[in-house]
Amino acid sequence: MKPSPPPESVVVLIDYENVQRTATRRFLQIGADRGKSGHINPRKLAELLVAKRKRPSYLLEARAYRGRPSPHHQPTSTAANDRQHSDWCDAGVTVVRRNLSYPDDWPSTPPTEKGIDVALAVDAVRLAALRRADTIIIVSHDKDLLPAVETIIELPGCHVEVAAWSECHRLKLDASTAEDLSVSIGTPWCHFLSEQDFNAVRDPVDYTKE
Numbered sequence: 001m002k003p004s005p006p007p008e009s010v011v012v013l014i015d016y017e018n019v020q021r022t023a024t025r026r027f028l029q030i031g032a033d034r035g036k037s038g039h040i041n042p043r044k045l046a047e048l049l050v051a052k053r054k055r056p057s058y059l060l061e062a063r064a065y066r067g068r069p070s071p072h073h074q075p076t077s078t079a080a081n082d083r084q085h086s087d088w089c090d091a092g093v094t095v096v097r098r099n100l101s102y103p104d105d106w107p108s109t110p111p112t113e114k115g116i117d118v119a120l121a122v123d124a125v126r127l128a129a130l131r132r133a134d135t136i137i138i139v140s141h142d143k144d145l146l147p148a149v150e151t152i153i154e155l156p157g158c159h160v161e162v163a164a165w166s167e168c169h170r171l172k173l174d175a176s177t178a179e180d181l182s183v184s185i186g187t188p189w190c191h192f193l194s195e196q197d198f199n200a201v202r203d204p205v206d207y208t209k210e
Contacts, residue, residue: 004056005055005056006056007055007056007057007058008053008055008056008057008058008134008135008159009057009058009060009133009134009135010049010050010053010057010058010059010060010133010134010135010136010137011060011061011062011063011127011132011133011135011136011137012042012045012046012049012050012059012061012062012063012136012137012139013063013065013120013123013124013136013137013138013139014042014045014046014062014063014064014065014139014140015065015116015117015120015138015139015140015141015142015145016040016042016064016065016066017066017067017113017116018140018141018142019040019045019139019140019141019165020038020039020040021038022141022165022168023038023040023165023198024038026165026166026167026168026195026198027165027195027198027199038202039084039202039203039205039207040198040201040202040203041088041091041201041202041203042062042063042064042088042091042093042095043062043088043091043092043093044200044201044203045062045139045201046059046062046093046137047059047062048193048197048200048201049137049139049163049191050137052191053135053161057134057135060132060133061094061133062092062093062094063093063094063095063096063120063123064088064093064094064095064096065095065096065097065116065117065119065120065123066081066095066096066097066113066116067097067098067099067100067111067112067113067114067116068081068082068085068097068098068099068100069081069100069111070099070100070102070111073102073106073107073111074111076208079208079210080207080208081097081207083207083210084203084205084207085097087205087207096116096119096120096123098113098114098115098116098119099114100112100113100114101113101114117140117142117144117145120138120140120145120148121144121145121147121148122148124136124138124145124148124149124152124160125148125151125152125155127158128151128152128155128157128158128160129155129158131157131158133158134158134159135158135159135160135161136152136158136159136160136161137160137161137162137163137191138160138161138162138163138171139162139163139164140162140164140171141164141165141168141169141170141171142171143169143171145171146171146173149162149171149173149188150173150177150181153173153181153183153187153188154181160188161188161189161190161191162188162189162190162191163190163191163192163193164190164191164192164193165192165193165198166192166193166194166195170190170192171188171190172186172187172188172190173185173186173187173188
């Protein structure tokens with residue numbers, strides 16, 4: 001009898017704000033407190049994705065990328081963000097945070113994340129180039145991450161997949177890029193996540209409370 005192949009190691013990289021905000025728009029009712037009821041547990045999400053794979057797999061690392069508010073501008077939000085960060089790290093998640101950028105007319109205009117997509121893309125390519133895992137799963141709807149996906153496809157020794165909420169934009173190569181890379185249209189494989197999946201990975205903790 002032919003021996004079964006060893007399970008594949010998987011690293012899951014989560015573009016947190018992009019994933020969380022897309023989920024709340026997709027699944028939560030209008031008027032829901034999205035800041036408190038729409039949080040996602042990165043560890044649970046990563047484990048869910050690994051369990052969905054058709055090949056025997058295990059989670060090597062879960063990584064979450066997000067902004068951090070300024071304690072000068074938003075002390076309450078910063079404290080909540082820090083408590084969430086601590087809980088995630090305790091659960092074994094690698095959390096990469098970068099300070100939010102505040103416009104001159106804040107708070108009329110909200111702050112924005114800067115460098116999060118770049119940090120995720122650089123890490124994804126670095127992990128693939130170093131062959132730190134058999135498979136990398138990128139969880140995001142941000143098209144700016146497509147160059148990283150395309151680069152990993154061309155690298156030997158590492159497979160790339162993506163994940164997206166159902167009926168939302170997913171990361172995929174266009175026809176010309178797929179032809180140039182000699183892969184099928186629709187590459188990479190996408191794990192579509194349902195409302196049931198969203199409810200399974202939601203984080204019920206109110207981090208605004210100490």
